[in-house]
Amino acid sequence: MSELDLQNKKVAPFASSETIDGQIATLNLGPTHPATHGIFQNVLQIDGERILSAEQTIGYIHRAFEKLAEHRPYNQITPITDRLNYCSSPINNMGWHMTVEKLIGAEMPKRVDYMRVIVMELARIADHLVCNSVIGVDTGALTGFTYMFQEREKIYDIYEEICGARLTTNVGRIGGFDRDFNKTFITKLRTFLKEFPKNHDEFGALLERNRIFMDRTIGAGPISAERALNYSFAGPNLRAAGVDYDVRVMKPYSSYEDFDFNIPVGNDGDTYDRFMVRQLEIKESLKIIHQALENLPEGDYHADIPSFYLPPKEEVYSSMEALIYHFKIVMGETPIPKGEVYHSVEGGNGELGYYLVSDGGRNPYRLHFRRPCFIYYQAYPEMIKGSLLSDAILTMSSMNVIAGELDA
């Protein structure tokens, strides 16, 4: 096999006999290269267009989040989590809130759970849209990207209504939300739910059965289910390899057990499967949002835990009780139980975990983020070995490696 095996759409493994007089070149892919979509360096050994080996260097945007977290009160850690996977900040924020709520043993009202589910699923859609449209860009199809970024813009407009921010959302509080969904939020969300599926289907029609796109992505950067599990893949990348592990189903949080949705799984774990799993997950997320919005329970938008939940600003200025709680929370006078918890949520890229050790102090004693990107990106050299350089670019974008999450 010298060229592509056209029958099976698989790239032939590298055979040393093909080496042209041992002309092996070293190629620096990154750290700042438009095709890597972030700051990653890969030193590739290439023979013509085939990759013999890759050596990764990471840490270019390491910001010492775990050290920072040891010096901040609990509610000031939320903005740090924004900057992990910045394509789906709300999931990170709420994962952190839920971790602290688990530590202090707080029960959330159903309304908070459902509100969180709506915002988290919107974030998942935004995350998957970025990843999938960028796969299109890397195969040369810029059109889908421009249309899908318009849709992502609409999701950001919805975020603005609930938290005022767009990218680094810092949404919610420990104990719920800082405000209820307003009318504009509901209107914008309903408009989005009405218009988005059509536009998304158009995007799907552009790529899903596109001959050129399929030729480029099928068989590019495959990984078997066994290797994916051994590398602790999670999220869409693991499901594309055929393992139906989803934290939302395995360890339900925030009332995910109330919703009816499917877990799409792939077969080969290649770029096409990863793309398709994300496409289908967007549809499932829409289903969840519909259910949550239709059944949104009445009630309070935060839990009744005054010693942990930051009171609304207007109350701080007008009521003595709120002022005292505000002062105690901000100055770290609230007693936090000792103990350690591990809580994980299904982030845009898979199991996003928080390992929190509390010694009862104002700050966490130790906080470790299980960042799915960091863990699965180490399989990259194995996945691209023997493949073409252009496939390696596709593999990276389809793995959705986010620099912020990778380097923490």
Add this chain to the structure above:
Amino acid sequence: MSEFASTIKETLLTRFPDASYELDAYQEHNFFLSVGNLHEVIEWLQGEGFNFLTDLTGSHYPDKEGAQFQVVYHIHHLSQNLRLRLKVDLAEDSIEIPTITDLYAAANWMERETFDFFGIQFVGHPNLTRILNVDDMDYHPMLKAYALEDETRTDKDDTFFGR
């Protein structure tokens, strides 16, 4: 506790008598292992179907005599949906622990990260070098001895609340 969880617990404690067990307040299963049996225990657990290494990290407790470091493993049995937390205490003067990269490929970078930030030596690791910090850094920044900021700075002092 599920039937599977109690079987695992009983078998593990019988096979490895110096291991101990605690079910904590959050209903999470904690096993305390020693450096000697760690690799053997994880190998056995992997054989029992714990095929997903969720997390691997370290902690620093400078005040705990003889157990200044702790390495924490979270492993997950996907089909039984059981997650275990394994802990190994290390004394400051012997921070060597066997690697589990031969069992889980995912442990490679997690161990490098733990080495980078805590200085824990994973014996047998194929490439135990710094991963997120610069190579010529000569200390391990997550140790409690290192403050977040330069303590000699005076420009941010607050008379009432300190730093």
